[in-house]
Amino acid sequence: MKERFATGFDPFVIPFLIGMGFVLAYCAYGILRILFQLSREDRRRFLLSLVTPATALKNIWDIFCNCLLHVKLWKRNRLLGFMHSSIAFGWFMLILLGHVETVLFVPHRINLFYYPIFFNYFVAETDATLRGAALFFLMDFFLLLILVGIALAIIKRVRSRWFGMRRTTRPSFLDTIGLYSLWAIFPLRLLAESFTAHISGGSFLTIPMNWIFRQFFGNNLYMLPCWWAYSIALCVFMCVLPFTRYMHIPAEMMLIPLRNAGLRIRHPRKGFARVEVLSCPGCGVCIDACPMSADKANLKDCTVYLNRQIRRGNERRIREISDKCLLCGKCEELCQVGVEGPALRIAQREMRQYAVEPDYAAVDMAALREAASGSKVLYFAGCMTQLTPAVGKAFESLMHKAGVAYTWMDREGGLCCGRPMLVAGRRDAAQKLIDRNTELILSSGADTLVLSCPICYRIFTEAYHLPGVRVVHYSRYLQGLVLLGRLKLEKSDICYVYHDPCELGRGCGIYAEPRKLLGQAAMIAEAPQTKGESICCGGSLGSISLDFAAREAITRHALENLYASHADAIATACPLCLATFSRYANRPVRDLAEIIDRSSV
Amino acid sequence: MKEKVLIIGGGIAGMEAARQLQALGCSPLLVEKEHGLGGHVARWHKLFPDMLSAESLVTELEAGLSGVTVYRHTEVKSINRLKDSYSVKLSNGENLVVRAVLLATGFRLFEAAKKEEYGYGVYDHVVTNADLEAWMNGFPDERMPEAPRAVGFVHCVGSRDIKAGNSQCSKVCCMTAVKQAIEMRERYPQAEVYCFYMDLRLFGKKYEDFYIGAQRDFGIHFIRGRVSEVGETIDGRVQVKAEDTLLGKPVKVILDLLVLMSGMVCNPSASALAPQLRLEIDSDGFLRSRDNVAGILESGRPGIFYAGACTGTKTVPETLAEARAAALRIYQYLQA
Incomplete structure (x- = not known):
């Protein structure tokens, strides 16, 4: 293997360098900005997690599984998984193998950014290069893998149902440019490498194509236009990347370490929330997942569009989408990158100012404390159970049959668990209720709190701090009574x-x-x-x-x-x-x- | 030859229309899915505002049916339009060809159990207005307390309630509640009677007098405010929480009996027939008339007419008047 050009340079690499430089600078700036947006404590936690071996390893493993192999997508639909992982993993391998080739054959050029990408243009095969055949084969293999992935992506545009998706996102204008340039990159690379294969060498894909081209165009193939086109396609893709959904490629690599460090959304737009929004690949899995899509009027109110509107800064739509959502969490459950649709919406709701803050000072705490005391087991029915009396009555009868002494703490009225306020984005008002309920429960001397409403149960497990009190949903509690033989x-x-x-x-x-x-x-x-x-x-x-x-x-x-x-x-x-x-x-x-x-x- | 007219529904509208059509020289065929005629009114005790016995009204209407073919325990299985008539298949296997069809399918009482917060079917002493009338007619009901000290009435159960899927006013329940409240008070003079209402719609002749009498002569408590929650005390009594919006204060009352004023919704058998005849359903779930001023009886399809509560909530006199008007309208249609 020998170099064809002493300078190791050709002007066609300039578009690539512009694109690469832009995207690296943008990401570096982005990372710094996110880091500064994090609270001091979060930042410390994040940086510490990066140097903690366990989390660092987990980060690498998660990035490998999710960003390259798309394991979650495979579980959902094999074709969809194959499509994404063939492009992502194939591209990664092309870049990696390009570097391996450079290191092996022209080690003094490794400091040039573009060399591994355009390796085939800059080198010529010599008689002694048979040891490169394995690498050439792998390069062609992964290129073929990507091309199959791209072909599937094109099919998916028309037949999304084959990929297990009823509806997909409507791409925005820039998304379309990004999409077409991404589709163009790999066929152009195949062309460019095929045009060069009689000089640089190639494998099962590029050599036959080179032979065919020579039958048409003669032995003096003019290869530069293909390399220019390849470089320009890369440039276009990288220049639009920060403004399209393809931003998820770098953003997800940031999201995974942030999440592994245990960070949560603290600001509706900045820091963690920003990374989540940017990590949305716009795949549209959440459109089918969203229960509101039963009605066509709500099709544009699922998480993928929330993320898009947050990126655009369309406040009216952000508010509309955030307020409409049922917070059922199905989009989050199915999301491949783990964008927390409900939490993101609650954070948007928290931006709203209210003229009147609820005041619970008039609540007769003494009476409630009196009602809550008396036994080791407390039952908190919550307002919804009060409105469906059959539930409370059945629970009461079961407790009676099992012979459990318990106190129905809000039978004569009580305080709200706080979850409605919390999901409405009124954290302070919710906290007031949480504090009062906590006081009631702790002062009662009970060691078990049974809840029949999952809405209450969720906030009691997530936001309450009740040391020494077992918070349990009645399904679990009754199962326990059955196991003990107290209920037959x-x-x-x-x-x-x-x-x-x-x-x-x-x-x-x-x-x-x-x-x-x-x-x-x-x-x-x-x-x-x-x-x-x-x-x-x-x-x-x-x-x-x-x-x-x-x-x-x-x-x-x-x-x-x-x-x-x-x-x-x-x-x-x-x-x-x-x-x-x-x-x-x-x-x-x-x-x-x-x-x-x-x-x- | 006498023209045949099919009347679907043997309630008061169907009976009255049949009687009038018979008198006009037509041949009405009355189809009733149950054994007894008279529909909801037959199960009622007394009718406001004159406290007329419902039974006597039904008996009177039934007496006018001599010569009318009545199919009891029968339902219409299918109806098909012929050139200028309708071919009807009945559940008893008979096939009829009729010139005109009158839908007098009436209403169905809103299922009070759907308003779960009121505890119908859950608590021991919660009944509906219809249950109360049946009990007054002598049908034993174990939910009725021996000697109640307090009785409550909840207005607008499933009426004017978007949550329950009905935005319409059922029209008769305000007055029914006032009537039943007075009747309970007469039976149990020692009992306190409460009515929980949103607002009272006492539009008919003598209704307002009734309402004033209920307050002045019978001391019935009217509390303006929707019931928020119904619970049960340890001794099995019903505990009602509401807000008295006139006083701006929450109230809590313990009762021995709670009566839910279930509203009216369209009879599902009318909704089932509608697609076969390509009849439209209005936004309130009832059948849609050609218009709601001068064309209430008209369906918009030739030979198909409406009478009574199938097009909306109606009182007994309104239903009877509509039945007579429908009979005349059908007679004119057959003459033309």
Whole structure:
């Protein structure tokens, strides 16, 4: 292998250098900006995590699995996974192998940025280069892999259903430019390398193509236009990259270490939130995931469009999208890079100013303290359970059957758990409620707090600090009573389909216990979309602006999914889902406690 | 030859229309899915404002049906339009060819259990207005307390309630609540009676007098405010929390009986027939009339007419008047 040019330079590399220089400078500036936007404590935590071996290794592993291999996408749809990983991993390998070639054959050129990329132009094969054949083969192999990926990407534009997606994002203008330049890069590279293959050498792809070209154009192939085109395509792609969805490539590599360092969204736009927004690849998985997409009017209100509007700074749309969302969390569950759609929206809501702050000073704490005291087990029903009395009554009856002494702390009225305020973005107001409830619970002397509403349960586990008190959802608690033999269940032959409430399932990760409990009392069928992919009932208090007509479409859509299981009745473990479904369901909807109560002896 | 007219629904509208059509020389065929005629009114006790016995009204209407073909326990399975008539298939296997069809399918009571917060079907002493009338008619109901000390009425259950899917006013429940409140007070003079209302719509003849009498002569408490929550005390009584919006204060009342004034929704059997005849459904879920001023009886399809509560909530006198008007309208249609 010998160099063809003593200078090691040709003007066609200039566009590439411009693009590369721009994107590196932009990313360096971006990283510094993000670092300065983090709070002092977060920054310290992040930098420390980078030098901690365990997290550093985890970062590398996660980046390898997610950014290059797209493991999560493979799990979702193999074709989609193959498409993304072939492009990402293939491209990475081309760059890596380019460097290996440079180091092996022309080590003095490794300091030149462009050399590994345009290696084939600058070197000529000698008779002794057979040891390079393996590398040439790999280069052609990975190029072919990428080309297959690009072909799939083009097919996906027209037939997205083959890739398991009903709807995909509408790309913006710059996205389209980025997309076309990305598609152009690799065919142009193939052309350029094929035109040069009789000089630089090649493998199974480039050599035959070179032979074909020579049949057409003669032995003196004029190769420079191809290399120029290849370099310009790279330049265009890298110059538009920061302004397109392809920004997710560098941003995700930043997001993974930030997340592994345990950072959370603290500002609606800056720091962690900014990295999350930039990490959105705009794949559109969240469009199909969003329960609101049952109604076409809401198609542009899912997380991918929130991210786009935040990047554009369109305040009116940001507010509209943030307020509309039900915060069911399905987009986050399915998101390949882990953009926290709900948390991002709550952060936007927190920017709103309210003229009146709620004041809970008039609450008669002495009476509530009195109502909460008396036993080791506390039951907090919450407002939604009060509005669906069948749930509370069934729970009461079960506790009576099991002979558990307990206190229903908010039976005569109590304080809100604070979750509605929290999701509305009113953190301070929520904190006031949390403080008061904490005081009530701690002063009661109880060691167990049972909740029947997943909305309450979520905030009690996430935002309350209750040392010495076990906070437990009633599905888990009742399961415990069954295991202890204090509740005896008889299995009925009614078949229920269990609907996973958003707050309990995706919110708190409780999927198995309700099913285990239900399975002892009745038959269970599963809906097509279940567990993490369960569809929000539409009643969620997460949405500030959806009206009842809009929610009805969502509820009916969720019910269709449950009907597909052909169960006799619907079971759920959330009073809000219960109330919402019973409004429109064509078969009975029952809470878990009711079902257990009926079958207990 | 007498022209045949099919009347779907043997409630008061269907019976009255059948009687009038018979008198006009047509041949009405009355189809009723249940055994007894009279629909909701047959299960009612007394009718406001004169406290007329509902039974006597139904008996009177039924007496006028001599000569009318009545299909009891029968439903319309399908209707097909022929050139200038309709071919009808009944659930008893009979096929009829009729010149005109009158839909008198009426309403269905809103399912009070859907408003779960009121605890119908959950608490022991929560009933609906219809349950109360049935009990007054002598049907035993174990939910009724022995000697109630306090009775409450919740207005607008499933009416004017977008959450429940009904935005329309059911029109008769305000007056029904006032009537039933007075009846309860008469039966149990020692009981306090409360009515929880949004606002009272007492539009008909003598309704306002009734309302004033309920306050002045019977001492019934009217509390303006929606009920927020219903609970049960340890001794099984019903505890109601509401806000008295006139006083601006929350109120809590413990009752022995809570009566829910269930509103009216369109009869599902009318909604099922509508697509076969290509009839439109209005935004309130009832059948859509040609217009709501002069064309309430007209469906917009030749030979199909409406009477009574299938087009919206109606009182008994309104329904009877519509039934007579529909009979005349059909007679004119057949003459033309």
